[in-house]
Amino acid sequence: MLYLHCEVLNMIDNEVTSVKKNQSTNVILFDGVCNLCNGLVKFMFKYDKKAIFSFASLQSEVADKLLREARIIEAPDSVIVIRDGEALVKSEAALYIVKRLGGIFNLLLIFHIIPRGVRDKLYDVIARRRYKWFGKQEACMIPTPEQRSRFYR
Numbered sequence: 001m002l003y004l005h006c007e008v009l010n011m012i013d014n015e016v017t018s019v020k021k022n023q024s025t026n027v028i029l030f031d032g033v034c035n036l037c038n039g040l041v042k043f044m045f046k047y048d049k050k051a052i053f054s055f056a057s058l059q060s061e062v063a064d065k066l067l068r069e070a071r072i073i074e075a076p077d078s079v080i081v082i083r084d085g086e087a088l089v090k091s092e093a094a095l096y097i098v099k100r101l102g103g104i105f106n107l108l109l110i111f112h113i114i115p116r117g118v119r120d121k122l123y124d125v126i127a128r129r130r131y132k133w134f135g136k137q138e139a140c141m142i143p144t145p146e147q148r149s150r151f152y153r
Contacts, residue, residue, distance in 0.1 A: 026100065027066060027152065028093075029080040032057030036126075036134040037079060044097075045147055052100050053081075055143075056152040063152075077127045090127075091119035 028044065030037040044053055056062045058075055067075055070087035081093040088096050091111070098108045111119060126133075143151050 025082070025084050026053045027082040028053050028055050028097070029058050029063045029066065029075070029082065030055065031079075032059050033137045034130055034134070035136060036130045038137065039134070040079060045150075047101055047105070051150060053097070054150045054152060060152070066152075078123065090123040091116060094123070 078089045081088040
């Protein structure tokens, strides 16, 4: 995959994708420069065979619009899933993704027995250290032509 500055990517793609309510379901908003987050997107392309999820970088205008529609003023330091106009964050977003993938991934739903506050604290520890542990790109990922249809721009 290629990487390009997020702002440049938005300028290159002159097509403005309007976000309608029926389109704003199961959208994963991710940090476009985070290696861990980009790894999640690559993982999703490998295992989300039914194309349940689509994607947008948190640095994009589309993410800003979806977050406003979900009444999120400031994006948390988290992968966010927009589901029916509602924002799921931190461990709830992660467990929702696992649940929708189904199959063997359902084994991870065992983490629901841990109280959400505890799960979110652990999530926060990883989120705060993700650049140190996994690194950071200088630019956003550019999807391949096959992947492009699942990205909001």
